[in-house]
Amino acid sequence: MNRLTKKLSKIKSNDKKALVGYLVAGDPDIETTVELMKLFSSSGVDIIEIGVPFTDPIAEGPIIQKAHDRALKKDISLVSIFQMIEKYREFDDVTPLVLMGYLNTFIYHKKLIENNQNNAVDSILVVDIPGELKLEDYGVKSNNINTISLISPTTKKDRVKLIAENSTGFVYYVTLRGVTGSSNLNIDEIKINIEEIKRHASVPTLAGFGIKSIEDAKLLADCSDGIIIGSSLVQMIEQGSEKKEFDRIGKYITEIKKAIS
Amino acid sequence: MESNNNLPDKNGFFGEYGGKFVPETLMYALEELENTYNKLKDNNEFKKQFYKDLSEFVGRPSPLYFAERLTKHYGSGSIWLKREDLNHTGAHKINNTIGQILLAKYMGKKRIIAETGAGQHGVATATVAARLGLECHIYMGAEDVQRQSLNVYRIKLLGAQVHSVDSGSATLKDALNEALRDWVTNVDDTYYIIGSVTGPHPYPMIVRDFNSVVGEELIEQSKESFNTMPDAIVACVGGGSNAMGAFYPFININQTRLIGVEAAGNGLQTGEHAAPLNDGSPGVLHGALSYLMQDEAGQVKATKSVSAGLDYPGVGPEHSWLKDSGRAEYVAVDDDEALEAFHQVSELEGIIPALETAHAFAYLETLMKEFDDQSNIIVNVSGRGDKDINTVAEIDGIKI
Numbered sequence: 001m002n003r004l005t006k007k008l009s010k011i012k013s014n015d016k017k018a019l020v021g022y023l024v025a026g027d028p029d030i031e032t033t034v035e036l037m038k039l040f041s042s043s044g045v046d047i048i049e050i051g052v053p054f055t056d057p058i059a060e061g062p063i064i065q066k067a068h069d070r071a072l073k074k075d076i077s078l079v080s081i082f083q084m085i086e087k088y089r090e091f092d093d094v095t096p097l098v099l100m101g102y103l104n105t106f107i108y109h110k111k112l113i114e115n116n117q118n119n120a121v122d123s124i125l126v127v128d129i130p131g132e133l134k135l136e137d138y139g140v141k142s143n144n145i146n147t148i149s150l151i152s153p154t155t156k157k158d159r160v161k162l163i164a165e166n167s168t169g170f171v172y173y174v175t176l177r178g179v180t181g182s183s184n185l186n187i188d189e190i191k192i193n194i195e196e197i198k199r200h201a202s203v204p205t206l207a208g209f210g211i212k213s214i215e216d217a218k219l220l221a222d223c224s225d226g227i228i229i230g231s232s233l234v235q236m237i238e239q240g241s242e243k244k245e246f247d248r249i250g251k252y253i254t255e256i257k258k259a260i261s
Numbered sequence: 262m263e264s265n266n267n268l269p270d271k272n273g274f275f276g277e278y279g280g281k282f283v284p285e286t287l288m289y290a291l292e293e294l295e296n297t298y299n300k301l302k303d304n305n306e307f308k309k310q311f312y313k314d315l316s317e318f319v320g321r322p323s324p325l326y327f328a329e330r331l332t333k334h335y336g337s338g339s340i341w342l343k344r345e346d347l348n349h350t351g352a353h354k355i356n357n358t359i360g361q362i363l364l365a366k367y368m369g370k371k372r373i374i375a376e377t378g379a380g381q382h383g384v385a386t387a388t389v390a391a392r393l394g395l396e397c398h399i400y401m402g403a404e405d406v407q408r409q410s411l412n413v414y415r416i417k418l419l420g421a422q423v424h425s426v427d428s429g430s431a432t433l434k435d436a437l438n439e440a441l442r443d444w445v446t447n448v449d450d451t452y453y454i455i456g457s458v459t460g461p462h463p464y465p466m467i468v469r470d471f472n473s474v475v476g477e478e479l480i481e482q483s484k485e486s487f488n489t490m491p492d493a494i495v496a497c498v499g500g501g502s503n504a505m506g507a508f509y510p511f512i513n514i515n516q517t518r519l520i521g522v523e524a525a526g527n528g529l530q531t532g533e534h535a536a537p538l539n540d541g542s543p544g545v546l547h548g549a550l551s552y553l554m555q556d557e558a559g560q561v562k563a564t565k566s567v568s569a570g571l572d573y574p575g576v577g578p579e580h581s582w583l584k585d586s587g588r589a590e591y592v593a594v595d596d597d598e599a600l601e602a603f604h605q606v607s608e609l610e611g612i613i614p615a616l617e618t619a620h621a622f623a624y625l626e627t628l629m630k631e632f633d634d635q636s637n638i639i640v641n642v643s644g645r646g647d648k649d650i651n652t653v654a655e656i657d658g659i660k661i
Binding site for chain 1: 434547548
């Protein structure tokens with residue numbers, strides 16, 4: 001069974017909430033990313049979402065944009081990311097790994113995704129394809145990789161149904177109108193929308209995009225199956241990169257994990 | 262605003278190009294825009310208002326002018342100039358903004374955003390927003406803010422706010438990224454006026470249709486001026502809106518060659534240029550699949566052109582379709598050739614063209630050899646060159 005599906009069903013049967021941690025591959029460099037991934041999973045992250053750097057990441061706020069830029073300066077591509085994942089899998093063959101990125105880089109590396117050596121990658125989230133479609137619709141076959149689709153507060157009901165049914169990993173509910181790392185969560189709206197998604201989805205619904213504090217994390221976890229933390233982790237990675245001091249990150253993850261448990 | 266083929270299809274594709282590749286938050290906004298446009302485009306009141314504004318506020322129709330000395334200079338075929346440079350605000354860009362601001366008004370949007378490269382679209386957007394008293398924000402790459410300072414000041418005079426974008430290459434592509442991010446954030450009350458035939462469906466269709474007034478006028482003016490359809494229309498292509506507006510009504514008129522001129526920057530062979538149709542491959546940028554300048558990892562390449570308005574790694578999807586289908590030809594001229602044409606047209610015709618437009622003129626050097634005396638060639642003079650005076654003076658080593 002796909003690691004993501006397995007992990008999510010285990011979390012659900014234990015009546016727990018999933019914690020997804022995001023980082024950008026190659027920020028500050030590939031070796032450090034592998035170390036950070038280990039830190040993520042040992043501190044309480046259930047699922048690691050790996051950002052695939054792109055020159056024009058239109059859904060990202062300034063924090064993650066800059067991380068993409070830093071990684072691109074190191075010539076990170078899907079080729080080096082697959083190599084990195086292979087290395088990581090030597091240490092950890094349990095934690096689900098999700099690639100998150102933009103269509104253009106994925107269609108350029110069809111073969112890599114089709115091969116998916118040793119099923120190292122569990123899921124792919126493409127930010128800029130309509131949620132009712134899959135990578136397959138763009139000629140990228142990936143039998144053992146499942147799909148995560150986004151639903152936002154502006155998604156109309158007819159499409160909520162289509163997208164929810166199309167998601168085979170989990171449904172990613174974008175909690176606000178904005179880019180990654182924005183603020184202004186409207187909890188009432190979020191609750192109503194997630195309830196609507198859950199009526200159609202056969203997979204769990206996780207929430208992400210605007211979580212800035214332990215309180216936000218708790219509030220969102222209460223109305224979903226789990227949460228995704230991105231910008232705040234990426235910012236800590238940026239701040240710790242020079243001296244390679246990342247202890248804070250482990251503590252932060254553990255605190256969030258505790259708050260949502 | 263009549264249609265000459267059935268493209269794009271209902272999903273926004275011109276053959277394999279186009280589509281809607283955007284974050285989910287924008288999907289509904291695009292659907293809402295498409296529905297509004299489809300409802301209004303054949304509405305008589307709407308059309309009446311659009312053409313009234315084009316006539317009374319923009320000053321259309323723009324003349325088709327016989328370029329006597331340029332014609333003599335090449336000594337083969339008659340050269341005619343479609344004078345979009347004479348439009349209010351100085352370029353073809355106003356045609357599209359006049360149409361889109363009417364859509365915004367109809368949709369009840371209170372806030373207008375736009376990206377701009379050379380600044381002409383920024384000025385044209387700020388102009389129509391001022392006219393309707395709407396809040397207006399213009400995103401412009403930091404490098405373009407530098408080289409198009411005159412237009413930056415014009416935008417400010419018109420009451421709009423200019424946001425200098427220093428991410429990425431700090432040019433048009435990054436301004437578009439930032440405008441899209443603004444739209445994602447303020448989608449409920451904001452209308453995004455895209456300035457070219459680029460971006461996600463329905464923009465390439467809407468911008469084409471509003472700009473098609475240029476080609477529609479050309480059909481009438483060609484009959485009046487030389488009694489037949491032209492042998493060729495030449496237009497510069499960045500995103501491709503002035504070319505698309507001139508080409509579209511001629512798609513089924515096979516005697517007219519349609520020629521788009523891209524920016525070869527330092528030269529096509531150097532790789533430092535902005536000519537995706539000549540030296541790119543299909544890829545996804547800013548919501549559409551189209552020819553794109555990209556590396557072997559699918560990353561978008563930096564571009565180079567003396568002209569800010571052509572300094573863009575992508576191109577409108579309908580141009581990609583026209584290229585593959587063979588209906589239009591796409592060539593490229595480099596910075597030096599464009600600058601030479603800039604001076605030549607100024608001296609021979611008393612018209613200082615925009616650096617973008619100078620690319621179209623530069624191609625006459627090659628093209629006119631293919632025509633005889635009986636031929637009629639139209640150059641779409643997409644804009645005037647006032648905004649480029651500082652750039653050209655600096656290249657010529659002159660301090661103003």
